[in-house]
Each structure stands twice: as structure tokens, then as C-alpha cells.
Amino acid sequence: MSIDTTSYYESLLASYTDTTTTTESATSLTSDDFITLLCTELEYQDPTEPVDNTQMVDQMTQYSQLEQLTEMNEKMDTLTDALDAQGISSGLDYLGKEVEADGYTINKDGDDVSSLYLTLDDDAAELVVNIYDTSGSIVDTQTFTGLEAGTVSFAWDGTDYNGDEADDGNYYVLATATDEDGDEVSCSTSTTGTVTGVSNSDDGVVLTLDDGRTVYLADVTYATQ
Incomplete structure (x- = not known):
């Protein structure tokens, strides 16, 4: 018994398309997408030539790596948010102070x-x-x-x-x-100038001076106590 490989890949593609189009503008392969593709592959595999153990292990390893990368990205986002909040907090200490930068x-x-x-x-x-x-x-x-x-x-x-x-x-x-x-x-x-505002940018914490100019917190060399 043999299976038409063209039909196999068309079915695989159709299954993947149905899955991704039901999500909000999916632009990358998620862990759920990976499992869906793997299950679809097993469903439509040629019974006379099933996926061997080595190939299955390789695919599961890829899935594990995808999960780890996803978790790492989430932790990096959390760390970035924490650093941004810490930077803003540090900038608040300069409000009302005269700085040189x-x-x-x-x-x-x-x-x-x-x-x-x-x-x-x-x-x-x-x-x-x-x-x-x-x-x-x-x-x-x-x-x-x-x-x-x-x-x-x-x-x-x-x-x-x-x-x-x-x-x-x-x-x-x-x-x-x-x-x-x-x-x-x-x-x-x-x-020099007196700090009246603090904000965040992609380049770091920004201090707004009393005359409307801005300087980066990292560039401050002196501040009144």
C-alpha cells in the first residue's frame, strides 16, 4: 500500500493553514503549531514507511528547543520591563534638582x-x-x-x-x-538645568529641564543634593 505524496503534503499544508488562520495574524511558528504539524504528519504518514524513532526524537527535540526559546523571550520581556521601571525610578530622584550633563x-x-x-x-x-x-x-x-x-x-x-x-x-x-x-x-x-520631568526612551531615561531641553540620565555628571 502506498500513499500519494502530493496528497499527503497538500493535506499537511491545508491542516496547517486551517490552524494558523484561526489565530490572530500568526506570523511565526508557535509550540501549538508545531504539535499540530507533528500530529498531522503522524496521521498522514505512509503506514509502510512510518517515521522512525530517530526522526521522531529529532522533532521532539526541536519542539523542546522552541518551548525553551519562548520561555526565554518571556523572561527577557519581563526583565526589560523591570529595568525600564527601575530606570524611571532612578530618574525621579533628580526631579527638582539642578544637574550638569x-x-x-x-x-x-x-x-x-x-x-x-x-x-x-x-x-x-x-x-x-x-x-x-x-x-x-x-x-x-x-x-x-x-x-x-x-x-x-x-x-x-x-x-x-x-x-x-x-x-x-x-x-x-x-x-x-x-x-x-x-x-x-x-x-x-x-x-546645566533644573529637572522638571522624567520619561523613558529606546536610548535610556530622559530628563526634561526647566527650559524644555532634554538630557539622558546616563550623561549626567553632577547633580545638586
């Missing part, structure tokens, strides 16, 4: 413009500070000469190249420095 954003609100701090690793013969708006266009450029290594405060007057007052909003600062030989000098930027 790595960053390059300043905010203009009328005559009030955020201060930015520039740290030079070595003495700089020239320091060029470019100010960009949120569209990436340069609004103003300021140049300083003869600066010693260390941290200095940078304050923008809120005007553009033409001396006209710039629009209110956030701006970005990019500073580059060179020494007397024209070699680049490392220059980092940091900002």
Missing part, C-alpha cells in the same frame, strides 16, 4: 538663553563655535583665540549673522578647537 543644546526664550560649558583638554590657539537651528542651518559663528585648557562658559546673545534676533526655540552648538600648529584640540560640551 554632557550635551550641546541651548534654548532661547526671549532674552533668556541657556549657557553652555566648553571644556578644552589642552591650550587652544583658536576656538570656533557654530550655532545651528533645528533644521541644521548655521545661525551664527563665534571665534575665540588664546584659550587655556580647562572649562569656560559660553553664552550666546541670541542674534544671527546679521545681528537680528533669532527665533525662540532650541539650538545646537558645535565647537572645534585647534592649537598653534593647527592640530585639533579635544573640546567637549556640557549643559
Whole structure:
């Protein structure tokens, strides 16, 4: 006695299709799907050539691995949720505190413009500070000469190249420095502000400052007690 293999696979496919279409948009093979396929295979197998023990063990091993992966994914989701909650909880400790964090954003609100701090690793013969708006266009450029290594405060007057007052909003600062030989000098930027809000993102916990700017909790280098 023999069974038409074409009919066999058509039946197998039909059974699997009936199972998956009754679920909510199944896009991956679940453990239930695996059992359904295995039972269907046993039901439609050729009695004269049944599935041998080795093949059955291999399939059951695959099922066991699928179960373990599913359980692992569930545990990872739980761990991620716990870490997110822990991060938010840590961020809440900064509410109302003034923080200093790595960053390059300043905010203009009328005559009030955020201060930015520039740290030079070595003495700089020239320091060029470019100010960009949120569209990436340069609004103003300021140049300083003869600066010693260390941290200095940078304050923008809120005007553009033409001396006209710039629009209110956030701006970005990019500073580059060179020494007397024209070699680049490392220059980092940091900002300060009072934390008024805490949120979570794919990149980590975000602290919102009193002027609307945001910094990452991981970038905070100092906070008032």
C-alpha cells in the first residue's frame, strides 16, 4: 500500500493553514503549531514507511528547543520591563534638582538663553563655535583665540549673522578647537538645568529641564543634593 505524496503534503499544508488562520495574524511558528504539524504528519504518514524513532526524537527535540526559546523571550520581556521601571525610578530622584550633563543644546526664550560649558583638554590657539537651528542651518559663528585648557562658559546673545534676533526655540552648538600648529584640540560640551520631568526612551531615561531641553540620565555628571 502506498500513499500519494502530493496528497499527503497538500493535506499537511491545508491542516496547517486551517490552524494558523484561526489565530490572530500568526506570523511565526508557535509550540501549538508545531504539535499540530507533528500530529498531522503522524496521521498522514505512509503506514509502510512510518517515521522512525530517530526522526521522531529529532522533532521532539526541536519542539523542546522552541518551548525553551519562548520561555526565554518571556523572561527577557519581563526583565526589560523591570529595568525600564527601575530606570524611571532612578530618574525621579533628580526631579527638582539642578544637574550638569554632557550635551550641546541651548534654548532661547526671549532674552533668556541657556549657557553652555566648553571644556578644552589642552591650550587652544583658536576656538570656533557654530550655532545651528533645528533644521541644521548655521545661525551664527563665534571665534575665540588664546584659550587655556580647562572649562569656560559660553553664552550666546541670541542674534544671527546679521545681528537680528533669532527665533525662540532650541539650538545646537558645535565647537572645534585647534592649537598653534593647527592640530585639533579635544573640546567637549556640557549643559546645566533644573529637572522638571522624567520619561523613558529606546536610548535610556530622559530628563526634561526647566527650559524644555532634554538630557539622558546616563550623561549626567553632577547633580545638586
